[in-house]
Amino acid sequence: xxxxxxxxxxxxxxxxxxxxxxxxxxxxxxxxxxxxxxxxxxxxxxxxxxxxxxxxxxxxxxxxxxxxxxxxxxxxxxxxxxxxxxxxxxxxxxxxxxxx
Numbered sequence: 001x002x003x004x005x006x007x008x009x010x011x012x013x014x015x016x017x018x019x020x021x022x023x024x025x026x027x028x029x030x031x032x033x034x035x036x037x038x039x040x041x042x043x044x045x046x047x048x049x050x051x052x053x054x055x056x057x058x059x060x061x062x063x064x065x066x067x068x069x070x071x072x073x074x075x076x077x078x079x080x081x082x083x084x085x086x087x088x089x090x091x092x093x094x095x096x097x098x099x100x
Contacts, residue, residue, distance in 0.1 A: 002026045004075065030074025035065050035086055042069030043088050051083040 003023035011017050017046065031050070037043040048071045050061040061073045093096070 002028060002030060004028075004073065026075060027078065028075035030072065031076060031082070031084070032070070032072040032074075035069045035071065035088070037069075037088060043066070044069060046071075046086055046088040047086045048073075049087075051085070052079045053083060055077055 002025075005021050005023050007019075007021075009017055009019075016077050035043040035046045035048065042065075044065055044067045044087035047067045048063055048065060048068065049059040051057075051059050063071055063073075065071050
């Protein structure tokens with residue numbers, strides 16, 4: 001079972017906000033994982049996109065992996081088919097010069 005609690009906070013200047021969070025049961029799933037490169041090491045900065053099924057609509061989520069190659073999406077909709085794409089840049093970057 002997953003758990004969820006959400007809230008807003010708007011701190012003032014020089015203020016420290018302290019709170020206690022009580023988690024409630026949430027039946028929605030989540031997707032977490034680790035991206036490994038061809039060398040078997042964590043792939044930091046890999047782009048992971050999450051699409052709803054085969055929809056041509058914009059992705060439901062997109063993020064870059066952290067320094068340990070980790071990513072997380074959620075909460076997701078139960079029973080929904082998601083298509084995950086993972087892209088790691090090869091290192092060949094070209095800067096596009098634009099003129100005014």
